[in-house]
Amino acid sequence: MTIHVKDVEHVAKLARLNLNAEEEQMFTEQLNAILQYAEKLNELNTDDVEPTTHVLHLSNVMREDEVRDSLPIEKVLLNAPDEEDGQIKVPAVLE
Template sequence: MNISTQDVQHVAKLARLNLSSEEEQVFTEQLNAILQYAEKLDGLDTEGIEATTHVLHLSNVMREDVQRESLPTDKVFANAPEHEDGQFKVPAVLE
């Protein structure tokens, strides 16, 4: 499969990109190179290879959930520009 300059122009229009003719040509060449590489991968024998969702083994690193004392309010509000009644005071964003 090959990407034409018209395909690049169509995608650029959908993405609302203004591309110069030089950029269209460069992107056409780059996209075709990517597709040619993907075609090489299609030729690989993957029989007996287990499908993977990620190339690296990932696991969640969890710590024990330990209850501890929270910060005192004077330290919490020490750097706050404004606070009132134990809450941060911020400018209104709704009318």
Template sequence: MSIQMKDVEHVAKLARLHLTDEEREMFTEQLNAILQYAEKLNELDTDQIAPTTHVLHLSNVMREDVVKESLPPEKVFLNAPDEEDGQFKVPAVLE
């Protein structure tokens, strides 16, 4: 697969970019170099490699949910700068 100048022009038009002739040529060459490098991956024998979604085995460490009593509202609002009708009062962010 290779990138043609018309492909670069199409993408530039979608991105609303004005490219000079030199830039079109440069980007066409650079994108083709990237594709050629990526094509090297097709040369690798991956038949014995299991498909993965991540190179490292990661899993979340979750604890069991334990039901316990919540703090009383009086204690919750002790450190609040302002409280009104049992809710935190904050400065308005919308007019």
């Protein structure tokens, strides 16, 4: 696959970037170099490689849920800006 200057102009227009001719040429060369490097991957024999979604073998990195006592309401209300009848009072958002 090869990127042409017209492709760079099109993407720049979509991104609302104002590129001059020198920048368009520079980005065209850079993108083609990236694509050529990526094409080297096609030379590798991947027949015995299992497809994966991540390079690290992580299954579940979350901790186990533990049932434990919550904070007492008095302690929670100490951090509330305002409280009423044992509940945190907030400004009304509906009429």
